[in-house]
Amino acid sequence: MRVNENILISSLTTMRLGGPARYVLEIERPEDIPDAFGFAATYNLPTFVLGYGANTIGHDEGFNGVIIINRMRGITELSQENDTWTGDANGGSPDARRREPSTVGETLAAGPVQRIKVMGGEYWDDVVAYACERNLTGIEALSKIPGLAGAAPVQNIGAYGQEIADTLESIEVYDIVSHTFKTLTHDDLGFSYRKSILNTTEKNRYFVISITLKLQTGQMPRPFYRSIEKYISDHNSTNFTPQGIRAIVSAIRADKLPDPLEKASSGSFFKNIYLTEAESEIAEAKGYPVYHGKDGHKINSGWLIEKAGFSDKLLHGFRVNPKAALVLINESAKSYQDLAAAREEIINKVYDIYGYWLEQEPVEIINPPVKIPGVN
Numbered sequence: 001m002r003v004n005e006n007i008l009i010s011s012l013t014t015m016r017l018g019g020p021a022r023y024v025l026e027i028e029r030p031e032d033i034p035d036a037f038g039f040a041a042t043y044n045l046p047t048f049v050l051g052y053g054a055n056t057i058g059h060d061e062g063f064n065g066v067i068i069i070n071r072m073r074g075i076t077e078l079s080q081e082n083d084t085w086t087g088d089a090n091g092g093s094p095d096a097r098r099r100e101p102s103t104v105g106e107t108l109a110a111g112p113v114q115r116i117k118v119m120g121g122e123y124w125d126d127v128v129a130y131a132c133e134r135n136l137t138g139i140e141a142l143s144k145i146p147g148l149a150g151a152a153p154v155q156n157i158g159a160y161g162q163e164i165a166d167t168l169e170s171i172e173v174y175d176i177v178s179h180t181f182k183t184l185t186h187d188d189l190g191f192s193y194r195k196s197i198l199n200t201t202e203k204n205r206y207f208v209i210s211i212t213l214k215l216q217t218g219q220m221p222r223p224f225y226r227s228i229e230k231y232i233s234d235h236n237s238t239n240f241t242p243q244g245i246r247a248i249v250s251a252i253r254a255d256k257l258p259d260p261l262e263k264a265s266s267g268s269f270f271k272n273i274y275l276t277e278a279e280s281e282i283a284e285a286k287g288y289p290v291y292h293g294k295d296g297h298k299i300n301s302g303w304l305i306e307k308a309g310f311s312d313k314l315l316h317g318f319r320v321n322p323k324a325a326l327v328l329i330n331e332s333a334k335s336y337q338d339l340a341a342a343r344e345e346i347i348n349k350v351y352d353i354y355g356y357w358l359e360q361e362p363v364e365i366i367n368p369p370v371k372i373p374g375v376n
């Protein structure tokens with residue numbers, strides 16, 4: 001275990017905000033995990049489990065506690081199976097989950113299933129590259145999402161029609177409450193849009209050690225997500241293998257999303273808005289674009305922000321990304337207060353015009369309130 005002191009959170013997170021963390025512990029072996037949490041308990045300090053910091057924001061005062069990072073690497077291929085599972089682990093009978101081939105001649109993922117166990121310190125996009133190189137389908141649309149594999153199930157990462165919930169079979173965790181090692185299955189994790197128990201009911205309870213994915217040789221069924229289909233028709237693309245879709249998704253993302261190594265951001269700063277059937281009818285009657293997908297009725301929050309007049313605006317040092325208004329790019333802000341001011345301006349104006357409250361996607365590293373004897 002590597003122990004570091006007084007490390008700026010701005011250097012550990014892609015939004016590049018935040019003062020010093022008192023300790024940063026880097027875990028290189030599962031045996032070190034109890035010691036890391038024991039270290040924090042000994043000094044009576046709070047803990048925060050961090051990955052690559054692509055969905056986490058620091059505060060100016062820093063963190064008077066212990067940040068613990070999974071640095072364990074490795075991908076292992078588990079047993080192969082010859083079943084015809086088609087890449088949707090969300091339950092239902094195998095027949096119900098199998099999708100029909102499209103009329104454009106695409107083949108379904110029909111080859112052998114391959115499980116891979118990935119240690120949580122692997123960089124997520126390296127995992128996608130690994131799978132695509134082996135012609136395994138199931139995560140190719142999740143190409144180029146910055147972050148570590150251990151964080152991927154936390155908010156159920158998703159993009160271009162895939163979510164990690166579609167292929168995640170189980171995770172190995174350390175339970176910070178009971179001090180035990182456990183395996184949680186897909187069904188234990190309660191996945192939904194940008195949610196799992198890891199960021200809701202059991203938030204901060206588990207340290208993810210590894211994830212096991214169930215992938216399959218072959219390719220994604222058509223129709224693909226609408227922006228992938230648009231790219232294909234604009235560029236006459238014909239390669240829909242995992243490598244081909246990875247190349248398409250990478251090109252789409254490079255065109256509209258900032259590379260965190262070049263521009264500071266947390267990706268989508270706000271979540272999309274999910275509506276009930278009745279709410280979606282009202283929204284459509286007002287002329288708002290509502291997408292009806294397998295995950296429900298959705299309004300793209302980027303559309304609301306753009307139509308509210310924020311596109312390309314510089315707010316308190318944050319540029320509203322002109323190509324994807326959900327993304328705030330930290331051009332010159334140095335303080336969390338700047339972010340809070342920009343966030344408030346956007347949320348209030350969108351609410352005033354459209355009546356929807358935008359919800360922030362990234363989590364924050366916050367000091368717990370100081371205990372004052374006799375006061376709290």
Ligand SMILES: Cc1cc2nc3c(=O)[nH]c(=O)nc-3n(C[C@H](O)[C@H](O)[C@H](O)COP(=O)(O)OP(=O)(O)OC[C@H]3O[C@@H](n4cnc5c(N)ncnc54)[C@H](O)[C@@H]3O)c2cc1C
Pocket residue numbers: 014048049050051052053054055056070120145146147148149150151152154155156157158159199206207208209257258259260265266267268363
């Ligand atoms: C440019 C850009 C584009 C993005 N695009 C997308 C996208 O298309 N789709 C999408 O879903 N997200 C996207 N994101 C958000 C981000 O990439 C994902 O949320 C990613 O999973 C974050 O990984 P991380 O390692 O950086 O997590 P961190 O930000 O370090 O942590 C995120 C959360 O996970 C917890 N966590 C981290 N590691 C562990 C662990 N080992 N055990 C337990 N809890 C842990 C943290 O406590 C925190 O609550 C984007 C971000 C950026 C900057």
